[in-house]
Amino acid sequence: MVVKKLAAEKVPVVAMARDPGSEAAAELRGMDYVEVVKADLRDRESLTEAVRGCRAVICTAAVKPMRFGKVSDLWSDPFSDPGHPANLNLRGIQNLISACEETSPPVQKLVRVTGLSVGLSPWSPISILFSLVNSFANRWNREGELAIRASSMDYTVIRPAGIKDCPKASETGDKLLLATDAPEWEGQRPPATTGISREDVADLVCASVDDKRLSKATLRVSRMARGTARNFYRDDARGGYTWDAIIPRVLPDRPGSLAPADYDTPAAAGLVLLSFVLGCVYRLLSSLLSLLARRVLALL
Template structure:
């Protein structure tokens, strides 16, 4: 058993393994105290889990000769720092997107063969696209038939739906362990409207290795702009309310 927040446990956990699939991620909500507390002091902070923990894990995987590292992050990692989704997630979830990006950067630096899987929002009701299609055909769900979509080089599939089943993500991770096409690749995956693949094998044949370099993004600045804007709007509304009361 390994604990990402205790690096001494990671070596024994991966020793004897040939590959590693990492799906870890904290569900921590931002707190006011985060403003004056360094994230390294908060055990369940994304800094410690998504970044430092992954950095330590890939170090041990390389030390013990693992051949493949598969990491699950999220589509938001590939979005602009000022995109509404990235801003809201960073604001509400302790900069989870920022530290996922830093974790991905450490994976690339390690020299390990890797596949990073960036799923859309995980569907709460259905694990696989074929389960959703069955529900649609039987009238349990509305809409048209769905299929799988994939984008390589850290891209985001251009689709109307930004969600996917947990089972489909899991099957992609397993397929990435043996597919020759997923070496050093970052894959965005979602469901898409219309008939098409319900499995990954055909889509993986078209995957190319990453070309785009990962660099830090202005996540902190984006959150500051957002919070400043919110504070300004609240101040204006309160001022208007006070003025209305005074002159009424």
């Protein structure tokens, strides 16, 4: 979607693909202003060649297929598994930053798309679930964002909530919501939503390349359905029907607002709690089945 939008604006694009022969890469190769090159976030040299001559890099990469968590993730080295999120969300981002900084002239801007849950506390039930099921994806995305902030590059990090293939907010009458990591948003977050259009996210990604108002900013973005009787006409004054209406409110990240966090302890606690709950359920079912068996035998 991002490549299509940039190409439609006649912006030259270098699209990186691990498999240039794939169907998706072939589709991109058929577009005007698009060049497809072979590159992998886990291969720093390939990245250096791919970004040479680019003024901005957009990274929307995610681990696919999803790697399900293992109990051994609590103590094993995540970088020993090529499919682990740590190798893409952290080491891959570190490789990309190095490639961008070392090429001549250096890349001016990095736009990274992660997810809204990255900003949640490690003790949040959602974070614990992601740690146990999705191999600590939030942790490694957070570490990757920290690496971006620590670099010398200008950046915009976009954390969308539940990307969906649906019409844009401006077409449905819904509102776009945007919160930053600035002090004015301390403790605040966008209200619960039903997700956000992939096209709306792509529009914001493209705007982030050149819009100086989005410099060194982390954007938490989502969408809110318009007020109706079904949702008690709920509304949010912070929202807007287009990004242009709410981008002026963006403020840059404050130093130290994002810090490393301990995800292991909450995950271990969640695993213990899950084991306890499953044990209780097992004992309850065993008791019910035993009672049922006795009743059946009594009737015979």
